[in-house]
Amino acid sequence: xxxxxxxxxxxxxxxxxxxxxxxxxxxxxxxxxxxxxxxxxxxxxxxxxxxxxxxxxxxxxxxxxxxxxxxxxxxxxxxxxxxxxxxxxxxxxxxxxxxxxxxxxxxxxxxxxxxxxxxxxxxxxxxxxxxxxxxxxxxxxxxxxxxxxxxxxxxxxxxxxxxxxxxxxxxxxxxxxxxxxxxxxxxxxxxxxxxxxxxxxxxxxxxxxxxxxxxxxxxxxxxxxxxxxxxxxxxxxxxxxxxxxxxxxxx
Amino acid sequence: xxxxxxxxxxxxxxxxxxxxxxxxxxxxxxxxxxxxxxxxxxxxxxxxxxxxxxxxxxxxxxxxxxxxxxxxxxxxxxxxxxxxxxxxxxxxxxxxxxxxxxxxxxxxxxxxxxxxxxxxxxxxxxxxxxxxxxxxxxxxxxxxxxxxxxxxxxxxxxxxxxxxxxxxxxxxxxxxxxxxxxxxxxxxxxxxxxxxxxxxxxxxxxxxxxxxxxxxxxxxxxxxxxxxxxxxxxxxxxxxxxxxxxxxxxxxxxxxxxxxxxxxxxxxxxxxxxxxxxxxxxxxxxxxxxxxxxxxxxxxxxxxxxxxxxxxxxxxxxxxxxxxxxxxxxxxxxxxxxxxxxxxxxxxxxxxxxxxxxxxxxxxxxxxxxxxxxxxxxxxxxxxxxxxxxxxxxxxxxxxxxxxxxxxxxxxxxxxxxxxxxxxxxxxxxxxxx
Numbered sequence: 224x225x226x227x228x229x230x231x232x233x234x235x236x237x238x239x240x241x242x243x244x245x246x247x248x249x250x251x252x253x254x255x256x257x258x259x260x261x262x263x264x265x266x267x268x269x270x271x272x273x274x275x276x277x278x279x280x281x282x283x284x285x286x287x288x289x290x291x292x293x294x295x296x297x298x299x300x301x302x303x304x305x306x307x308x309x310x311x312x313x314x315x316x317x318x319x320x321x322x323x324x325x326x327x328x329x330x331x332x333x334x335x336x337x338x339x340x341x342x343x344x345x346x347x348x349x350x351x352x353x354x355x356x357x358x359x360x361x362x363x364x365x366x367x368x369x370x371x372x373x374x375x376x377x378x379x380x381x382x383x384x385x386x387x388x389x390x391x392x393x394x395x396x397x398x399x400x401x402x403x404x405x406x407x408x409x410x411x412x413x414x415x416x417x418x419x420x421x422x423x424x425x426x427x428x429x430x431x432x433x434x435x436x437x438x439x440x441x442x443x444x445x446x447x448x449x450x451x452x453x454x455x456x457x458x459x460x461x462x463x464x465x466x467x468x469x470x471x472x473x474x
Numbered sequence: 475x476x477x478x479x480x481x482x483x484x485x486x487x488x489x490x491x492x493x494x495x496x497x498x499x500x501x502x503x504x505x506x507x508x509x510x511x512x513x514x515x516x517x518x519x520x521x522x523x524x525x526x527x528x529x530x531x532x533x534x535x536x537x538x539x540x541x542x543x544x545x546x547x548x549x550x551x552x553x554x555x556x557x558x559x560x561x562x563x564x565x566x567x568x569x570x571x572x573x574x575x576x577x578x579x580x581x582x583x584x585x586x587x588x589x590x591x592x593x594x595x596x597x598x599x600x601x602x603x604x605x606x607x608x609x610x611x612x613x614x615x616x617x618x619x620x621x622x623x624x625x626x627x628x629x630x631x632x633x634x635x636x637x638x639x640x641x642x643x644x645x646x647x648x649x650x651x652x653x654x655x656x657x658x659x660x661x662x663x664x665x666x667x668x669x670x671x672x673x674x675x676x677x678x679x680x681x682x683x684x685x686x687x688x689x690x691x692x693x694x695x696x697x698x699x700x701x702x703x704x705x706x707x708x709x710x711x712x713x714x715x716x717x718x719x720x721x722x723x724x725x726x727x728x729x730x731x732x733x734x735x736x737x738x739x740x741x742x743x744x745x746x747x748x749x750x751x752x753x754x755x756x757x758x759x760x761x762x763x764x765x766x767x768x769x770x771x772x773x774x775x776x777x778x779x780x781x782x783x784x785x786x787x788x789x790x791x792x793x794x795x796x797x798x799x800x801x802x803x804x805x806x807x808x809x810x811x812x813x814x815x816x817x818x819x820x821x822x823x824x825x826x827x828x829x830x831x832x833x834x835x836x837x838x839x840x841x842x843x844x845x846x847x848x849x850x851x852x853x854x855x856x857x858x859x860x861x862x863x864x865x866x867x868x869x870x871x872x873x874x875x876x877x878x879x880x881x882x883x884x885x886x887x888x889x890x891x892x893x894x895x896x897x898x899x900x901x902x903x904x905x906x907x908x
Contacts, residue, residue: 271863299865311856315878324874324908325864332865364878381864 224249224420225290225389230281231445232269238279239265241445247389250417254431254456255424257442258464263424264308266442267393270422271305272298285389299325300332302388306378306395313365318377321365322347322384329385350383354410372403379410390414391422396430408433428460443471477516477528480537481613485510487538488621497592501604505619512613521612522740524798524830525769530712530738534682535652541566542651549573549645552676554704557891559639559672560585566647567623567655567685573643583636583669584629588658591627598629603660606690607718612742614714618686622658625689628671632664632694639670639889644687648709649679659689663697672702672892675736677709682737684712691719691727695749698726702892703741705768706734706899716742723749723778730887732896733760733768734903744773745783752781759788759883761903762795769798774816776809779839785816788883790876790904794826800834801846807838816846821853821879873904880904 225247232240239262247253257263269276270283272295283290290298313321326346327337338346351358354376366374375395382390392411396404411434415421423434431439431453439455440447443464448471449455459467485506492502514531515522522528531537544566553561562585563573569587576585584595591599609619626642646653663669677683693699701717713736719727733739745754760768774783789797799818820829833846853875861871880900887893900906 273859294868295859295862296865296867299863305863307860311854311860313854313857313860313875313878315881316874320908321861321864321866321874324870325861325866328867328870329865385864 224286226284228282230266230269230283231279232265232276233279234265234276239445240269242281243445243447245440245447247420247422249420251438252415252421252423252434252436254436254439255422255442256426256428256439256456256459258468259426261442262445263426263442264393267305267391267422267424270303270391271295296328299385300329304382304385304387304390306375306382306390306392308394308397310366310374310378312367312369314367316365318361318363318365319347322381325381326384346384350380353383353413354380355406356380371398372400375399375403375407376410379407383410383414388419389422390419391424393424394426395423396425396427404430405433428456431456441467443467476532477514480528480532481509481513483537484514484617488617497596497600498603502620505609505616508610509613509616509620512610512616514613521771524796525738525740525767527614527712527714527738527740531684534710534712535654535684537654539652541653541655544647547645547647547649547678549643552643552645552674554641554672554674554892554895557639557641557889557895559641561641561643562587562626563643563645564624564657565645566653567657569624578636578638582630582634584627585640586627588625588627588660589623591660595627598662599627599660602662602690602692606692606720607688607716612716614686615688615716618656618658618688618714618716621656621686622688623656625658625660627659628661628669630663630667630669632666634664634667636667636669639672639892642671642673644673644675644685646677646683646685646709646711647679648677648681648683650681652681653683655683655685657685657687659687661689661691661699663691663693663699665694666696667694668698670700670702670889672704674704675707675711675713677707677711680709682710682712685714687713687715689717691717693719693721693725693727695722696724697722700728700888701730703729703731704896704899705732705736705739707736711736712738714740716744718744718746720746721748721752721754724751725749726752727754728886729756730883731758731770732899733758733762733770734899735762736766738767738769740769740771742771744775746775746777747781747783748777750778750780752783754783755886756783756785757787757883757886759880759900760797761790761880761900762797763793764795765793766795767798768795771800773802773804774814775804775806776812776814777806779808779810779812781809782813783815786883787818788880789818789820789829790823790880791820791827791829792823794824796827797829797831799829799831799848801832802834803836803844803846805837805839805842805844809839810841812839812842812844814842814844818848819879820848820850821876822850823852869905870908873906874908876904877901877906
């Protein structure tokens with residue numbers, strides 16, 4: 224589904240990704256872990272299409288298409304979804320109106336029929352249950368005055384509404400207490416199926432107890448230096464990142 | 475200095491047409507003398523330094539030329555759809571009785587052309603006319619006072635709620651030549667009464683038009699006045715407007731000024747809070763492009779204690795349009811427990827768009843709550859990106875955010891038909907397709 228070959232990217236003068244190679248197949252969950260500054264969020268940003276990052280080399284193939292050539296909205300329409308680490312507040316734009324516009328623009332691009340108000344509300348109610356999000360939050364302006372946990376739940380609610388093929392969760396667990404973590408993870412798990420895939424970017428192993436990965440990759444200085452299964456995450460939790468850094472230094 | 479010559483030219487043109495039999499001839503002569511003394515504002519004028527109105531007039535008008543006669547126009551295209559109200563139409567500053575229609579009962583309200591009121595109701599007019607709007611300190615106000623031809627006179631007795639709004643249409647017929655018009659409104663609202671007024675400006679034809687418009691509004695104890703101004707003239711309209719409200723205790727004034735088009739529009743809006751317990755709100759949106767100049771100068775004068783005023787003006791400026799905002803708040807020494815708030819927020823969409831904004835607070839009382847804030851910037855890029863990652867294309871994302879920004883000014887509009895109309899205007903301008 225997703226094929227990343229030798230991806231290199233920089234922001235301003237600083238090169239952050241130094242050759243990422245990654246293959247993701249449908250149905251899989253891949254965790255990307257690593258110490259601060261390793262490039263985890265940069266990878267998520269580049270995949271989502273943030274303009275500030277300049278791609279220097281490499282290719283990213285998504286469902287047979289060149290992802291790097293697409294504008295962010297085109298990537299979304301192809302089925303890529305980024306759950307932001309710090310979701311922005313947009314005063315005056317109600318979550319419901321925003322969601323309806325997004326859903327319908329994506330449906331239109333895919334040649335599907337757009338939803339009228341009633342059908343849309345029906346879809347919304349169905350998905351609200353998944354992440355236990357309250358209608359009152361959705362009537363308000365997007366993320367305005369939301370707590371950290373509410374913002375993250377709103378991200379997963381949007382994921383449920385847009386049904387992406389590839390979801391990238393950028394440090395979704397940061398700032399969440401254990402209860403919020405469980406609700407968010409539960410939502411993500413319910414959305415998983417054989418044809419979609421998830422990239423979980425996280426610093427801590429804790430999230431991976433709930434969203435169990437098929438593969439774990441450790442990012443260090445812009446490269447994947449080690450890959451393994453969920454046991455690797457447990458090893459990192461026990462030993463920290465220093466042994467990875469030492470190993471990488473030796474190489 | 476060219477302003478001196480222009481001032482003289484304007485004065486000569488007014489004197490030529492002065493009706494010495496008019497009951498207000500003394501007022502006009504006084505105003506002419508003030509105009510001569512003050513002179514039209516030049517480059518060094520503090521109040522007009524970002525809005526070179528005199529120079530624009532010199533460049534685009536022949537100041538002593540009479541208006542070409544209007545052969546009659548059909549004002550229906552200018553009418554606001556689906557809003558029931560009293561309709562008062564002025565064409566080139568002259569009352570058009572044929573196109574006007576008063577529907578509210580006479581027991582509720584008197585609506586006349588000012589000329590008519592001066593002839594038949596002097597006792598209602600003379601105590602107020604020329605006494606609320608100061609014509610000594612501003613040359614355009616003096617010009618208007620000396621030269622006004624007509625306008626709307628509205629009188630609401632005590633204890634009346636006027637159900638239907640008064641819709642005043644100011645139309646320039648500029649099909650055969652330039653027009654310079656001077657319109658004077660006088661509104662007197664009795665105790666405990668409520669009334670809504672809407673003014674709309676349009677041109678038919680492609681010659682230039684300049685209008686001065688002065689509105690004097692006396693708001694008695696516990697009365698409420700809502701005033702909408704729709705400045706969306708797609709023709710070549712240059713305008714100077716001065717609205718002054720004199721408010722008695724416990725009264726409420728709500729103004730909404732929407733500047734969407736025109737060549738150069740200068741709005742002077744002044745609220746004189748002459749009592750305690752007053753609650754007033756001023757709202758403005760200037761959503762301008764091409765080379766439009768939109769200038770809002772506001773003054774809120776808290777003369778007594780315990781009153782509340784709030785100002786919210788927002789600007790969306792694109793192409794090479796220019797916005798100017800100057801908000802003065804005066805809190806007099808005895809006006810303790812005043813609450814006065816002001817906010818001016820601007821979004822500049824292009825490199826050539828510009829905004830000049832200046833709050834001016836002069837506070838002489840010591841137990842008050844006052845605040846002001848101005849911001850100016852571009853659209854939040856992070857928010858735009860967020861919307862794009864949800865599949866919304868960049869144009870729609872921009873429109874959503876701009877509409878959200880402008881939308882705040884519609885929130886407190888009580889009349890659903892007027893709110894809907896203005897919403898439609900804004901949506902169309904922002905290419906709202908969501």
